[in-house]
Amino acid sequence: GQQVMQIPQYQHVQEGEDFTTYCNSSTTLSNIQWYKQRPGGHPVFLIQLVKSGEVKKQKRLTFQFGEAKKNSSLHITATQTTDVGTYFCAGPFYGQNFVFGPGTRLSVLP
Amino acid sequence: KAGVTQTPRYLIKTRGQQVTLSCSPISGHRSVSWYQQTPGQGLQFLFEYFSETQRNKGNFPGRFSGRQFSNSRSEMNVSTLELGDSALYLCASSFRDRRDNEQFFGPGTRLTVL
Numbered sequence: 192g193q194q195v196m197q198i199p200q201y202q203h204v205q206e207g208e209d210f211t212t213y214c215n216s217s218t219t220l221s222n223i224q225w226y227k228q229r230p231g232g233h234p235v236f237l238i239q240l241v242k243s244g245e246v247k248k249q250k251r252l253t254f255q256f257g258e259a260k261k262n263s264s265l266h267i268t269a270t271q272t273t274d275v276g277t278y279f280c281a282g283p284f285y286g287q288n289f290v291f292g293p294g295t296r297l298s299v300l301p
Numbered sequence: 302k303a304g305v306t307q308t309p310r311y312l313i314k315t316r317g318q319q320v321t322l323s324c325s326p327i328s329g330h331r332s333v334s335w336y337q338q339t340p341g342q343g344l345q346f347l348f349e350y351f352s353e354t355q356r357n358k359g360n361f362p363g364r365f366s367g368r369q370f371s372n373s374r375s376e377m378n379v380s381t382l383e384l385g386d387s388a389l390y391l392c393a394s395s396f397r398d399r400r401d402n403e404q405f406f407g408p409g410t411r412l413t414v415l
Contacts, residue, residue: 201328232407233391233406234393234404236403236404239403281344288334289346290346290356291343291345292343293343
């Protein structure tokens with residue numbers, strides 16, 4: 192079936208450490224989106240990647256789209272307590288709009 | 302510009318009852334999607350409406366239905382509630398006819414079925 196997988200499920204880091212979450216799709220995607228959901232909040236759009244091998248940066252966040260357009264990663268450099276939350280990737284699948292991955296829950300210890 | 306609004310924010314129902322949730326998209330957005338979020342299943346797509354027509358549907362039973370009005374506001378209905386329907390129901394709006402169809406989520410409706 193149409194699946195989007197993410198690892199790890201949970202990540203605990205010390206403030207200042209780096210963090211990476213990986214996203215894999217069962218099929219090639221036309222684009223991939225990343226969202227962040229703070230505890231008690233709702234998902235907030237971070238970025239969309241469209242091109243094969245694309246790399247985009249937002250301050251301390253680096254997003255990458257794989258060459259085969261089946262995987263993606265989000266890397267955070269020098270995490271801060273404000274980075275706490277669950278990070279979701281989502282890809283468009285025919286007939287289902289967007290399918291979300293299970294998310295990676297990040298906790299940052301001060 | 303006002304964000305996506307959802308009402309009510311919290312709801313408690315009992316098994317067998319039905320419930321209607323409402324979503325008002327961002328002004329100018331014509332696409333509204335509904336998602337169910339639970340700790341065990343994550344974010345699951347329910348359906349998408351665009352210009353009053355259902356464009357896509359997720360893998361949910363027929364007890365889950367929705368509609369969209371001419372002003373793009375949307376409602377979803379769940380009939381014959383089951384305990385497993387307890388979840389956060391999120392709606393998201395987007396332009397849909399643009400390539401970068403970023404989704405803007407509302408705060409959600411927390412439904413508890415007793």
